[in-house]
Amino acid sequence: MRIGIPTEIKNHEYRVGMAPAGVSELVHHGHSVLVQRGAGAGIGASDADYTAAGATLADGAQAVFAGSDMIIKVKEPQPQECALLRKDQLLFTYLHLAPDPQQAQALMASGCTAIAYETITDDRGGLPLLAPMSEVAGRMAIQVGAVSLQKANGGLGVLLGGVPGVPPGHVVIVGGGVVGYQAALMATGLGARVTILDRSLPRLRWLDDQFKGRAQAIYATQQASMTAFADADLIVGAVLVPGAAAPKLIRRADLSRLKPGCVLVDVAIDQGGCFETSRATTHQDPTFVVDGILHYCVANMPGAVPRTSTHALNNATLPYALALADKGWQTACRDNAHLARGLNVHAGAITCPEVAQELGLPLTRVEAVLG
Known part of the structure; x- marks a missing residue:
């Protein structure tokens, strides 16, 4: 299979879809890899590193898209990239379509097949391709939150x-999943007072056992949540509904109950954000203020640490990329129901139930696509 790795063009996005080590694995399996010149610069990987791994270099994104059967990226395709996609081409990347109808329409219009990292599942009910970036984002949430708290x-x-x-600052983390747990690890490590809110009793028990009193794990009733929010210096939104838009956990009317200068870090912003007043920002201009409350809502947080993030992501995506390239996407999805859950768009149709419901679009079931 011909595999293309373009340069990421989202604002301050320095990651790359495949590091040289991953390219070497793909070439070893008999595939050809076309890499856009300079694609790895953000992680310190030179064009020479890619050619040494067996890749061919291309000048510009248009050449990469035109010469590839499968495109491997990190972030969702931007409008100019969607225009380069075509029928019978496979796109393998993060998509986050639920809050992004424009991207969904552009992918449908292209006729391509798009498999999203964030909806691929595993035997334990987890999201294995979302997890590494959730780990990075959870840890970064405390790092950027601590800086944002500076006067x-x-x-x-x-x-x-x-x-x-x-006394230390009070960090409230909404959601005790991968992001929330990693955020709590960082916050407790800094010596902060930490409260984790969640509605899963098994998860609360697990968190309580992990932190052994260094963080409070509390059932997230409305009353308990608002009591914690009112006392918080930093609130991290870490709630995920796989494939769907994030629920709004703090409404604008609630901001008046928070401390002026409190910081909200919305890690769920890729899925629309879990605070009503959230809107996506960039690393270039990461924060804004609403009613005296500072919001940090960067939609590609792990892009700020691209060396760590790219290698962590590639470790997770490479086995799936190899399966797709070795078998073809249809056979690979037939063989692996968890990979099939990643299928979001095919031949002009939405194939992910959560995305179809959020966007009010007709659903074509994966089973029908795969026969």
Whole structure:
């Protein structure tokens, strides 16, 4: 199969769809890989590194898209990239279509087949291709939240870890999944007071056992949540409904109950955000203020640490990329029902139930596509 790796063009996105080590594996399996010149610059991978791995270099995205059967990316295709996609071409990347009807329509119009990292599942009910970036984003949420809390950046002026004689900052994490757990690890490591809100009793028990009193795991009733929010210095939104838009957990009317200068970090912004006042921002201009509350809503947080993120993501995506390339996407999806859950768009139709429901579009079932 001919596989294309274009340069990512989203604002301040430095990751790359496949590192040289992954390219080498694909070539070893007999596939040809076309890499856009400079695609790996953000992770310190030179064009020479890619040619040494067996790739062919291409000048510009148009050449990569035109010369490839499968495109492997990191972030959702931008409008100019959607225009380069074609019928019978496979796109393998993050899509996050539920809050993005324009992208959904563009992919449908292209006629391509699109498999989304974020809806592929595993035997344990997890999301194995979302997990590595959730780990990065969860840890980064505390890092960027701590910086945003600095007074010069618009925050409360609170040091999360405190100092002797002064209490630490209070971090409230909404959602105890992969993002929430990683955020809690970082926050407790800094010495902050940490509250995790979730509605899964098994997960709350697991979190309680993991942190052994260093963080409070609380059932997220409306009353308990608002009590925690009112006392928080930093709130991390980490709620995920696979494939669907994130629920709105803090409404605009609730902001008046928060401390002025409190920081909201919305890690769910890729899926529309879990705060009503959230809107996607970029690393170039990451924050904004609504009613005295500082919001951090960067839609590609892991892109700020591309070396760590690319290698972590490639470790997860490579086995699936190999299966798709070795078998073809239809056979690979027939052989692996979890991979088939990643199929979001095919031949002008939406094939992911959650996306179809959120966007109010007709659903073509994966079973019908795969025969």
